[in-house]
Amino acid sequence: MVSFELSDEQKMIQETCSSFAADHMYPAMRDADESGEIPEEIISRGWELGLVGGCIPEEYEGFGEGLNALNMVIALEELAWGDLSMAMHLLSPTVLAFSVLDQGTEEQKKNLLPRYCGEEFKPASCALVEPYYDFCPSAIRTVAERDGDEFVINGGKCLAPLAKESDHVLVFAATNPGMGFAGVDAFVVPVGTKGMEIGEREKNMGVKALATYPITFKDCRVPLAARLGGENGSDFLRLLSRSRLALAALAVGMSRHALEHSRDYARERVAFGEPIGSRQAIAFMIAEMAIEVDATRLLVWEAAWRCDKGMDFAKEAALAKNYAADMAMMVGDRSVQIMGGHGYIRDNPVELWFRNARGFATFEGMVMV
């Protein structure tokens, strides 16, 4: 029966994440963006929210009941309200951990999952995006060829979060090039493996506080066991779709903050004798921003709900992610426009959201629900 009401557990998650975002993340957002550094303390506090370990069952040393897309998108929205870079940094382990939890072999689970259930934040990276203008997850150019009891990986990646800081990188490569999504597999590659070279930290327009790296693979050899799901491999489209839900949820949270900021500014800023929000041009912009933020959230919720229900949700996740990317740019652009000259100044947060927003069209992987 249709309902839009959060469960008590979800309300709890929402409140905890929301106050953490407001008390710790947002106040540090600007400095983190300018310095490119996220204060240790915020991450360790954020880790205490237990979002990762909270999904991992006890048998793997976690304290949760497994993956729950809806709970996670609710959490992600709140965290991105606080700061996108910090949220993506804090949740960098999700792609590897959740992929293993969802589709890893028992051995992979036992070896890897406990690492992400500790007291301490444990980064993990993933390498999906490639440095081509027309990169497409269905046409990945990095290849993993089987050679005896090894896979040999060749290719180039970019936007791999925390690659240098991590022990492992989940690398997506084509085992059957030309087969589209079905031809892609994921490999757990330890940092330092011969043939895998992590380049200099990337400089991006936005998410400046998030450390991302390019990675090149030259005849990088990994054992068969490194393949997610072992012999059977894994369902890449499903993993991709889970990451799209995560990215869309982040876009909703960040955009919601931009909307709220614009709303408050339009209410308080006086020009020509009245608050600028009392003029239809500004007021209608804000109304449309509000409508699109809510619309995107509902698209995300519905796709996540389908995911949790075990229904096919790949199409819904793609629609939601693409819709979210457009929405975020529209909202980010208007949040600057509404502040006029003040929006162009780095004293104010909107230009940061404007830069971050454009990233969602390009981001794939990087975080997962």
Add this chain to the structure above:
Amino acid sequence: MVSFELSDEQKMIQETCSSFAADHMYPAMRDADESGEIPEEIISRGWELGLVGGCIPEEYEGFGEGLNALNMVIALEELAWGDLSMAMHLLSPTVLAFSVLDQGTEEQKKNLLPRYCGEEFKPASCALVEPYYDFCPSAIRTVAERDGDEFVINGGKCLAPLAKESDHVLVFAATNPGMGFAGVDAFVVPVGTKGMEIGEREKNMGVKALATYPITFKDCRVPLAARLGGENGSDFLRLLSRSRLALAALAVGMSRHALEHSRDYARERVAFGEPIGSRQAIAFMIAEMAIEVDATRLLVWEAAWRCDKGMDFAKEAALAKNYAADMAMMVGDRSVQIMGGHGYIRDNPVELWFRNARGFATFEGMVMV
């Protein structure tokens, strides 16, 4: 040296067409749309403007100095301000006549051009568009195969204006399928030719007063001499581009009228104690409409100017036509929106412009400069 000033001749053309549109076309627009009939008298008066004969040199019994794209787009804008259907009806002979004048053999010119220089309106049709959702002029499916000293035409066409009323139809068919624009030729086919069947008058959403027909070709044989340009054939992309200039100019004229109507209504209609135009939401719509109408006109002028200068203008014409189609729909939609419920009623002209506007995305050929 850059100038935006019309020549005296152009001002004259503009004034003459403008007053004809205001005095004769616009007052009859609604009835013509409802009845599907255009009063004879309007066409015969319109013919007296001499727009077709005025382009045909005396040697072919005309009274002009040949084609002039700029003059013609200026005229077309004014006529479409009056009514789109009437303008397209009145100028239906242009595609055949101007194509022949521009690229016909001497024999074709001598035989055909004098027909369009008389006192009486002389219709002529053209068949370019085909009834496929993805029709594309670069991939025409109607084929003309050479068989001895004849061409054999097979295929189906639609949106052929005044086909039943005309003596000749200029038929565009692929002589080299797969060769794109370069593989297309035009053929002068007399109505009644065996194998060419003109169907029932079409029912369209807009331009209801313009009679258009589907045509099917089953082994329709025409002599080699029927091919425009004879042995050498013709430059189809150039003809297509000339027709795109014409269509774009018509879109500008009709949209300008919709803009003026919206402007006047927004100025006079009072709601909530003030003219609705004194609210930014409506005012900004009108400002954007005005900007886009002017922008499109300038795109059309520049492309027409290039055409007259003998420069390549195919790309410019395509950009202008596509831009014009989007602009016309935006303006048409808003002209209805601004009138609210009154815009939805057929007492008012805006719903007619709304229906006509959508046609420009589909129209190709049909009229030419």
Add this chain to the structure above:
Amino acid sequence: MIDFELSPRIKATKNMIHMFAEQAVRPIARYYDEHEHEKPWDLFKMVHKFMGGGMAGAFGTSGKEEKAEKEGEPKEKKPRETNLAGAVTIEEIFWGDAGIALSFPGPGLGGAAVQASGTPEQKERFLSRFSGDEPVWGAMAITEPEAGSDTANIKTTAVLDGDEWVLNGEKIFVTSGKSALEDSKGFVVVWATVDRKAGRAGIKPFVVEHGTPGMQITKIEDKLGIRCSDTVSISFMDCRIPKDNILGSPEVVDKTKTEGFKKAMATFDATRPLVAAMAIGVGRAALDFIKETLKEKGVEIRYGINPNRMTVLEREIMQMEADLKAARLLTWRAVWMLDNGLRNDLQASMAKAKAGMAVTRITQKAVELMGPLGYSREYLLEKWMRDSKINDIFEGTGQIQLLVTARRILGFTREQLK
């Protein structure tokens, strides 16, 4: 607990209605577009017989459902689905055809007004007829030639003369006015002022029965679309109605409290998401048309690839689907709130604004994408483009919806944000 699964009951209705829309409505859609002012009487009788004005979920509830409702409190705990059911049903039926669906018999907005502000006696007197053997229509008359969206500016007057109210004025854009007053034993709810000086506070709804002397239909509009549904102008010249045909109290309360008006607005809060559902139904019809056309041609849509690597056609379809789904979810949220007794005026306006704009865009784009097939009246696509435009206009234009949305979000009054 967040859930997007329709209850079995609603699913069943949905399927039934869809079959009906596909088999009984869609086939005659073109005929009633080409033959404006004709009515599908056989269909009306069938609708009336089998749905007992159930479709009227669109505009308030039928006599039957009305009774059912009396039992439960308005804000009862156990979840109700009446409005969700309405939204789902409406989407299906409007997928069939908007013009015909709008012309269906039932209490309509007039009935909804009686429902919202009538006394039990009035409800019995005015609504019971909808459970009779013959199709009956109820209508609502608010708009006036000079008012438009500006409903506070109503000039039609109601003066108490002994036991009767005397109405004078002119109304336009009355949906199903002819059906209610000439084609059936229905009524129209007329909004008139009992005190011009009192502004909104003076505006009251009055029920005027068919055939009341002094009331005359002066014009039947020719329209761009939804042609099967009649839209009329009505003039009132010394039109006398019983004293107790006023809905709610005749008192002109202080000018800030505008009780009569609030009721009207409450009616709109309930119907706005349903109008959104209408739009969504038409938009879905257009999208389905494109997808079927492509399917026939063996063209598949590659969801999930990089959108910039798609064809224009693919990306447009993807955006249409997302827009349509977004509009539907916003609509479901608004009706769900209503079913659960939550204030939903903001969400109702958001849903209608989104649906109206999304669907006019979708249908206009669809006609473009289908080229000659889109522009030809051989297919219904062009009709859907014409029909859907009304959704951005009636029951408050898209601009009005944005205005209401903005006021609530910014916390501005009508005076602060005009």
Add this chain to the structure above:
Amino acid sequence: MIDFELSPRIKATKNMIHMFAEQAVRPIARYYDEHEHEKPWDLFKMVHKFMGGGMAGAFGTSGKEEKAEKEGEPKEKKPRETNLAGAVTIEEIFWGDAGIALSFPGPGLGGAAVQASGTPEQKERFLSRFSGDEPVWGAMAITEPEAGSDTANIKTTAVLDGDEWVLNGEKIFVTSGKSALEDSKGFVVVWATVDRKAGRAGIKPFVVEHGTPGMQITKIEDKLGIRCSDTVSISFMDCRIPKDNILGSPEVVDKTKTEGFKKAMATFDATRPLVAAMAIGVGRAALDFIKETLKEKGVEIRYGINPNRMTVLEREIMQMEADLKAARLLTWRAVWMLDNGLRNDLQASMAKAKAGMAVTRITQKAVELMGPLGYSREYLLEKWMRDSKINDIFEGTGQIQLLVTARRILGFTREQLK
């Protein structure tokens, strides 16, 4: 006679400037984005030497040209091309880099104000310096913390005390304020009120020389883009300037006539299309980047086919080109009118509104289309997206432009359309 062919003189300048932009400006664009508040002094010297503030066509004319102009009447018959030349030049130089171009030495808006409202003596006194050996900047100070677009609400005061005006107040968003007042022997034109009660009529422009006591730069902004150009806040505390540093008459004419203000607006009418040209330059840079990338990959754009059969990439590029061209033509029309002594305030606003919106959209779309290459600071595309946003904001936001456009088209006054 309609003509879109640039005169040989302008063509030559265009080519020269383009070469300069490509070879001297583009290569250092990233450096001055990453090193905010540093200045390319060698480039400035070169610009000053070879262009003699010619680039300043952007913001009023240089001393040299200024002299040249004295000869002809303002509304002379024989066609002038000064402003068209300015627009064409600016597009080329901003194609190179917006931040650096904006930081070029020259009279700037301050010079333009002197030009528009100064006496011959003042023009000589304030503008001659721009023909000197060293680069000099002029700046304009209008905006205040509480005013924004609302220039009529200026709170900075100017009180006549004997032979001096005493200025008090604070200004923000002064472009090149640091360059004018600290890096060179320049000046800033400060808009202050001599009579608060007089509203617009009381607002006058005053020239304040570098190093005038009581004037202090209080803040240098960190910005989203155009980082090479300094934007400063300036405070005035009992800042005393000579009596004859006021531009135009000190008289407060009746409140309807706002002569001083009209002059300022005249300045804006002249500069607005030039700001549009700046936007177009940046937009073209982004479009060129995409087209070159595709060319390298051997991807060709199929102009002329059915747009719905194109790839998303093709159609986006086609729309970008059309938008850019449309903006350029609107801009050329506006400057052509100015060159021919025609009132162009409407066309100037149309051009700026179109250019600002088109180019923010183009650059944002371009970054999306280029995926990881677009988002990376390894390439300049992301910078152009940041730089171009200013074009929809400064010299009057896009909304202000639409407002001005709408007022003129609807024939409404500032009071009728707020």
